[in-house]
Amino acid sequence: MNLRWPGARLGLLLGCLGFVAALRCEAQGNLIPNHSFEEYDTCLAVLGFYTPNEGPLHWFSASGSPDYYQSCVGNGAANGIPQSFYGYQFPQDGEAHVGMVTYQQQYGLREYAMVELLEAMDPGETYYASFWASAGWNGIKDYPQHYVAASHVGMLFTVQPRPWTIGDPWPTAGNSAHVYHPWIIADTVGWTLVSGSFVADSAYRYLMIGNHFDNATTDTLHFATYPWMPKAYTLIDNVCVSVAPDGCPMATGLMDVAVDEIHLHPNPAAGELHLGGVPVGAQIVIHDATGRLIWEGRGERNAWNLDVSGWPRGGYVLRVMQTRSHRTFKFVLIE
Structure with a gap:
């Protein structure tokens, strides 16, 4: 029996044997x-x-x-x-x-x-x-x-x-x-x-x-x-x-103000990348354009520099993550 077209579906009633006053x-x-x-x-x-x-x-x-x-x-x-x-x-x-x-x-x-x-x-x-x-x-x-x-x-x-x-x-x-x-x-x-x-x-x-x-x-x-x-x-x-708060896996909540204030420069970059406004303890990961993990670490201070002079030239994605929020940047390395 095919159930995939709109309106052609079976209702499910799993374990609904409680009292009328019970939640749906x-x-x-x-x-x-x-x-x-x-x-x-x-x-x-x-x-x-x-x-x-x-x-x-x-x-x-x-x-x-x-x-x-x-x-x-x-x-x-x-x-x-x-x-x-x-x-x-x-x-x-x-x-x-x-x-x-x-x-x-x-x-x-x-x-x-x-x-x-x-x-x-x-x-x-x-x-x-x-x-x-x-x-x-x-x-x-x-x-x-x-x-x-x-x-x-x-x-x-x-x-x-x-x-x-x-x-x-x-x-x-x-x-x-x-x-x-x-x-x-x-x-x-x-x-x-x-x-x-x-x-x-x-x-x-x-x-x-x-x-x-x-x-x-x-x-x-x-x-x-x-x-x-x-x-x-x-x-x-x-x-x-x-409808249940714990019914689905949840990753992103309200954006933390600290994460929203992060800034990255210069972009494009050549030898060094500067990241400011990083919350202490935030996880930082960088992937290249093919999705490979290139670098990861933790925010230990508000601003830091990363030496990228030896990295292949091209596009990268940097993500800063906290428990309830994250922010993603894309940057390019040039000669």
Whole structure:
């Protein structure tokens, strides 16, 4: 039985045998069916899903052709795990994940995956939401277009479904989302937790995941320089929405003022990088453009200098992290 198209879903009633006065049990768990994309009808060695005959159960395309990666199709297949056409990555959870275009330079096109929640949201209620994301890179497809990392990947909730099929116009980014990551997701090795909370202002029933911001708002980082059209590609796994504060993993809370006041210069840099306004004890990590960890340490003083004269020239991502917040910078080393 196929459960992936809007409206074709089974209600879940797990453990709701308490008294009438008890809290709604279904609201305490994850409202996303097939949250880590493990359930499917057929193990297909093919990229892209649009319709009820493709992709993970419950999920459908809201723009373009999101891709479904499965361990069952084998390493090195177009949608294989870990090696695929568009990247090399193991799932964050289970044996599958999805991927989609989150930035396209020429026309600003976006791909979105959509799912119906197990129950509609209650207006006025606070909801907690999260997912894991990784930048797609090191694929084996000839002439890869996905060599950019992008910011603003996130979650938009809607009252009605927005199914997309071939021939439909591409949706325009509305520059708003309920939960999103304002910094570039450039880690190609690990997974980045994107999370947040919001008060529902409508009886939202659907989740649409991807980059809901236009090119002018989206920050990018190029992993390489190729002559063909650049795109950013982001892998998604382990999606969660809950009314319970501890129902989903949460990483980012309110931005600490101290973290918000960090500044980095010069940029571009050549021999030395200066970082000011660093909170004592904050974790600092630097990755290169391929996602490799280059340097890490702890903030021991408000300002410090880092000798980068021996580092390869190119783009880097620096992240300063505290318990409830983090900030990401991109910088370039030149001759």
